Amino acid sequence: MEILDKLAVLADAAKYDASCASSGAPKRKAAADGLGSTTGAGICHAYTPDGRCVSLLKILLTNYCLFDCAYCINRRSSNVPRARFTVDEVVALTLGFYKRNMIEGLFLSSGIVRSADHTMEQLMRVAKTLRREHGFAGYIHLKTIPEASPWLIEQAGLWADRLSINLELPTAAGLSRLAPEKSDTTIREAMGHMHARITEARAERRRFSPAGQSTQVIVGADAATDTDILTASDGLYRRFKLNRVYYSAFSPIDHASGLLPPKPPPLAREHRLYQADWLLRHYAFSVDEIASTSADNMLDLDIDPKLAWALKNRGAFPIDVNTAPKEMLLRVPGLGARAVDKIVAARRHTTLRAADVARLTVSFRRAAPFLITLDHRPGALTDRADLRARVAPPKQLSLL
Numbered sequence: 001m002e003i004l005d006k007l008a009v010l011a012d013a014a015k016y017d018a019s020c021a022s023s024g025a026p027k028r029k030a031a032a033d034g035l036g037s038t039t040g041a042g043i044c045h046a047y048t049p050d051g052r053c054v055s056l057l058k059i060l061l062t063n064y065c066l067f068d069c070a071y072c073i074n075r076r077s078s079n080v081p082r083a084r085f086t087v088d089e090v091v092a093l094t095l096g097f098y099k100r101n102m103i104e105g106l107f108l109s110s111g112i113v114r115s116a117d118h119t120m121e122q123l124m125r126v127a128k129t130l131r132r133e134h135g136f137a138g139y140i141h142l143k144t145i146p147e148a149s150p151w152l153i154e155q156a157g158l159w160a161d162r163l164s165i166n167l168e169l170p171t172a173a174g175l176s177r178l179a180p181e182k183s184d185t186t187i188r189e190a191m192g193h194m195h196a197r198i199t200e201a202r203a204e205r206r207r208f209s210p211a212g213q214s215t216q217v218i219v220g221a222d223a224a225t226d227t228d229i230l231t232a233s234d235g236l237y238r239r240f241k242l243n244r245v246y247y248s249a250f251s252p253i254d255h256a257s258g259l260l261p262p263k264p265p266p267l268a269r270e271h272r273l274y275q276a277d278w279l280l281r282h283y284a285f286s287v288d289e290i291a292s293t294s295a296d297n298m299l300d301l302d303i304d305p306k307l308a309w310a311l312k313n314r315g316a317f318p319i320d321v322n323t324a325p326k327e328m329l330l331r332v333p334g335l336g337a338r339a340v341d342k343i344v345a346a347r348r349h350t351t352l353r354a355a356d357v358a359r360l361t362v363s364f365r366r367a368a369p370f371l372i373t374l375d376h377r378p379g380a381l382t383d384r385a386d387l388r389a390r391v392a393p394p395k396q397l398s399l400l
């Protein structure tokens with residue numbers, strides 16, 4: 001098979017992996033005889049055979065796989081065209097695209113061929129060859145195989161900017177039902193090893209996966225609720241200090257297993273999970289607080305989780321922007337972390353009025369029922385029965 005035909009197969013096969021953002025990579029330029037750079041800005045695009053603009057060459061080394069995970073298009077029982085790159089082919093493609101200014105780095109994943117160790121070694125060799133033989137200083141993200149030997153994963157961390165291990169399903173029960181050859185324990189152990197290596201390397205100022213580790217969770221392939229998913233993510237952030245958990249809405253595949261739902265979840269579910277994840281990481285919300293806004297452990301699809309929490313906890317509002325602690329300002333719908341920082345800085349010098357807050361956030365209309373300023377008191381508005389209808393975003397009309 002020609003290399004471009006392989007590329008068509010293996011770039012398409014990689015599109016289901018959401019965990020390819022490159023934010024967090026340190027700034028770097030190649031040496032005089034090297035090639036490439038990283039900007040530190042978020043790059044999360046992929047090469048597609050139809051010529052769409054790309055920043056990251058996102059491919060699989062191969063879509064042959066020994067495993068038979070029900071949710072995966074590349075599982076061994078799937079009837080899809082197969083292809084396999086050699087290490088040298090991936091290296092040549094990466095350099096070729098880089099020199100033509102089409103990409104800023106490589107996201108490389110793989111099905112499991114021959115053995116976990118064999119596959120991991122190939123992935124590692126791609127990164128090592130790019131760095132050592134070609135002085136490639138661009139971004140490299142390797143998807144690691146949890147069943148591979150820790151030594152190989154450690155080697156990969158020497159050359160990659162970021163390593164990731166996909167959790168895939170948030171509960172051990174879901175994983176054993178849909179991916180019986182995978183083990184939740186093995187995946188979490190591999191994440192634990194990786195976390196230990198990253199922590200050690202940072203303490204010793206050595207290079208090892210400097211942009212940390214991330215994972216992907218598939219949403220809607222099993223019966224896990226949003227609370228189950230957020231509980232799993234929260235545990236990963238706390239135990240292994242993951243940089244990101246990516247949420248990928250399950251998309252039905254051809255010849256799918258009967259274990260899978262026939263329909264994808266609403267895309268809004270993925271969006272609400274990202275918003276809730278943001279609240280966990282940057283706004284000091286707990287999973288219990290987010291879960292308390294729903295009766296069935298599923299996030300409200302019509303309003304964002306912060307607004308849902310504020311509407312349910314109206315007794316905590318309104319708060320005075322001029323005196324409230326920062327932690328409470330962060331809980332006001334419509335006030336983002338940056339707006340809160342500006343408010344805290346501004347109120348050191350002045351007493352804020354409604355127009356001042358409106359200048360610092362684009363969402364003052366949403367925040368107003370929950371805030372007091374020098375010249376604004378929402379009064380009974382905070383407790384009105386129709387408050388949700390007043391502050392909820394208008395429903396998007398169907399295009400059809």
Ligand code: SF4
Nearest residue numbers: 065067069072075111
């Ligand atoms: S191991 Fe990975 S590539 Fe193989 S079937 Fe499972 S999810 Fe797909």
